[in-house]
Amino acid sequence: MKQIIQDLKNGNTILEEVPAPVVKAGQVLIQTTRSLVSLGTERMLVEFGKANFLQKARQQPDKVKQVLDKVKTDGLKPTLDAVFNKLGQPLPLGYCNVGKVIAVGKGVSDFKVGDRVASNGNHAEYVSIPQNLVAKIPDDVSDDEAAFTVIGAIGLQGIRLANPTLGETFVVVGLGLIGLLTAQLLIANGCTVIGFDFDPQKITLAKSLGITAVNPADGNDQVQFVESFTNGIGADGVIITASNKGNEIIAQSAKMSRKRGRIILVGVVGLDISRADFYEKELTFQVSCSYGPGRYDEDYEQKGRDYPLAFVRWTEKRNFEAVLQSISKKNINVLPLITEHVDLSDFENIYGNMSGSKSIASILVYENKEQEPERVITYDSKQFSGSNGVVGIIGAGNFTSAMILPSLKKTTALVKYIASSGGLSGTTLAKKFGVSNSTTDYSNLLTDKDVDLILITTRHNLHAKMVIESLKANKHVFVEKPLALNSEELQMILSTYELTDKTINVGFNRRFAPLAIKMKSLLGNEATPINIIATMNAGAIPANAWVHDMLVGGGRIIGEACHFIDLCTFLAGSKVKSVCMNSMGISPSEETDNASILLKYENGTNAVINYFSNGSKSYSKERLEIYSQERTLVMDNWRKLQGFGFKGFSSETSGQDKGHLNQFKVLMESVRGGGKPIIEMEEIINTTLASFAAIESMKTGSWINI
Structure with a gap:
């Protein structure tokens, strides 16, 4: 399928060929007929992509600080690699999609194949969209009209926050697409609407729609106009839909408001607010979040x-439906807002000169295809054969x-497939790293006899299922940690593993790091007990991140501290026999975000793992101390190792290396040679059980034996 993307590194807007998505549980697969180009939002993204690195940095000063902190802790090269990798990930454009449902995912009951729907899907021939972001289109609403659903919901949410009543006077600042829709919806609510914009074309269009439209460039003072129009009372509410970096708009909005007026920001403006302006009139100000409750x-x-309708009457989906009903009932008229229809293949007619465009709304028109969408795109037809280290990757x-x-590129690995749910990320990586095929259906990897190794890098809740499927397909498996999220998943994996001669490998890369190998060699191979203090200054992540969800990510102990x-x-040369964990426990997410884990090993070794999220990002992310036979090793952030009491060794430094390359070199040697797993299966099981025991210990407040 074809999809419009923005390359943030070089600024190019591209019509990319990517595999069509497979419908997911809880989603519907839509074949697009129309999509609307939101000139304001998309122009901002395109212009950001075209900006040079210095200009990008000036636009995101908070990101610059993060980069500087990372340079201090990780070094320049790892930081630059991370920045360029982020910029190398293309951005899908568009969020106003219309089409017909061609497949329905498990658990979806509100939609059926053949339904015409509007969604926040991208500019792509096929999109798979969660059911709460999709709305059915009434029969008397055309696809062109329905393309305004999502953009209309943005304006409607601003109106709901303003809570207008019949007879009130509202000002809409900025008569672009969202502004014109907002003004019409306010009129439908029984309000008198004044609109301001500097574009004569938009002023003329607004007047034809019943809006009292004023161009300040004609010499009209906005504040004085509103005061005169309202007989000195001022506007009951102001909704700002403009985009402007200055602070003048927010100041004028306050001055043109009546006492106890409401100001709602839907657009993007400077927010250096004068206390006096708001204090004297007791004004309220609120920023509107996109389509409505449920967003993000x-x-x-x-x-x-x-959300229960009785408690949250208007969610984002119900806002979608309300906009469609308003179009159906002719309360708003969107057809005059359409400036042009452009075939998808001619997308450059829109994106080629967005900065100079005078378009209100541009509609992309899609070809009506009857054939089944392609879910594998081939970029390199080179030959593969099994037992030669042929790899299929699930997750992009x-x-x-x-x-x-x-890392794989520096080994003997031959990567034949990369599978991604949406198709775009996999396609981008396939092109960048010379992967032969991009697919959205990972079953292609399992059924291809050439593939020796399935490499799984998906969200954690999919690991166990995919490991079992890969083993049943007679493939070696490498899965990024964790192997499983609970004992039941682990047992199912082991039951399948016992019936095959294939290996399971888990991405515990730290033991393959050069400094870890050096520490092990300095300690020697004797089973002498040692004391270990390991600190992970992991950094905070939002409480609603999927990693914290015990059913999806397993929490940060199972998902990361493992x-x-x-x-x-590895350093102890022994297995864990019992575990105790204490956590800060201020909030549910912090129960596995700030914790200390005590490990007792069979050979007498004691280890303490401090996994903290409340430390400074400018401090080392990982640190290790080892005490053994009157000797001490201190490893700092995989860049420096110091030895105290060791004959012939005092320190060693290197570029930050956490062992990924060494890990994959050993893995490919094992796969090609038909050898053992890169980590003994007993140790993988022991580590996995120890992570489960840590959570159980936290809940019970006791030591847990493995």
Whole structure:
């Protein structure tokens, strides 16, 4: 399928050929007929992409600080690699999609194949969209009209926050697409609307729609006009839909408001607010969030958990439906807003000169295809054969892009497939790293006899299922940690593993780091007990991030701290026999975000793993101290190792290396040679069980034996 993307590195807007998505549970697969180009939002993204690195930095000063902190802790090269990797990830454009449903995912009951729907899908021939971001189109609403659904919901949400009443006077600042829709919806609510804009074309169009439209460039003072129009009372409410970096708009909005007036920001403006302006009139100010309640809530959007209508009357989906009903009832007229229709293949007619465009709304028109969408795109027809280290990768996220593929490229691996749910990220990486095929259906990897190794880098809740499927397909498996999220998943994996001669490998890369290998050699291979203090200054992540969800990410102990459990096992040369964990426990997410894990090993080794998220980002992310036979080793952030009491060794430094390259070199040698797993299966099981035991210990307040 074809999809419009923005390359943030070089600024090019591209019509990319990518595999069509497979419908997911809780989603509907839509074949697009129309999509609307939001000139304001998309122009901003395109212009950001075209900006040079210095200009990009000036636009995102908070990101610059993060980069500088990372340079201090990780070094210049790892930081630059991370920045360029992020910029190398293309951005899909568009969020106003119309089409027909061609497939329905498991658990969806509100839609059926053949339904015409509007959604926030991208500019792509096929999109798979969660059911709470999709709305049915009334029969008397055309596809062209329905393309305004999502953009209309943005304006409608601003209106709902303003809470207008019949007879009130509202000002809409900025008569672009959202502004014109907002003004019409306010009129439909029984309000008198004044609109301001500097574009004569938009002023003329606004007047034809019943808006009292004023161009300040004609010499009209906006504040005086509103005061005169309202007989000195001022506007009951102001909705700002303009985009302007200055602070003048917010100041004028306050001055033209009546006492106790309401100001709602839908657009993007400077917010250096004068206290006096707001204090004297007791004005209220609120920023509107996109389409409405539910936006950015993963439970609502991705998991389909609706808010009870009695308590949240207007969610984002119900706002979509309300806009469609308003169009159906002719309360708003969107057809005059359409400036042009452009075939998808001619997209450059729109994106070629967005900065100079006078378009209100541009509609992309899609070809009506009857054939089944392609889900594998081939870029390189080179020959593969089994037992030669042929790899299929499932998952094309940031870690795959930044670490896995660059490492595999330096080994003997032959990567035949990369599978991604949406198709775009996999296609981008396939082109960048010379992967032969991009697909959205990972079953292609399992059924291809050439593929020796399945490499899994998806969200954690999919690991166990995919490991079992790969083993049943007679493939070696490498899965990024964790192997499983609970004992039941682990047992199912082991039951399948016992019936095959294929290996399971888990991405515990720290033990393959050069400084870890050096520490192990300095300690020697004797089973002498040692003391280990490991600190992970992991950094905070939002409480609603999927990693914290115990059913999806497993929490940060099972999902991330397992790295250091394995490292301690490697250095101890023994297995964990019991675990105790204490957590800060201020909030549910922090129960596995700030914790200390105590490990007792069979050979007498003691280890303490401090996994903290409340430390400074400018401090080292990982640190290790080892005490043994009147000797001490201190490793700082995989860049420096110091030895105290060791004959012939005092220190060693290197570029930051957490062992990924060495890990994949050993892995490919094992796969090609038919050898053992890169980590003994007993140790993988022991580490996994130890991570489960840590959570159980936190809940019970006691030591847990493995």
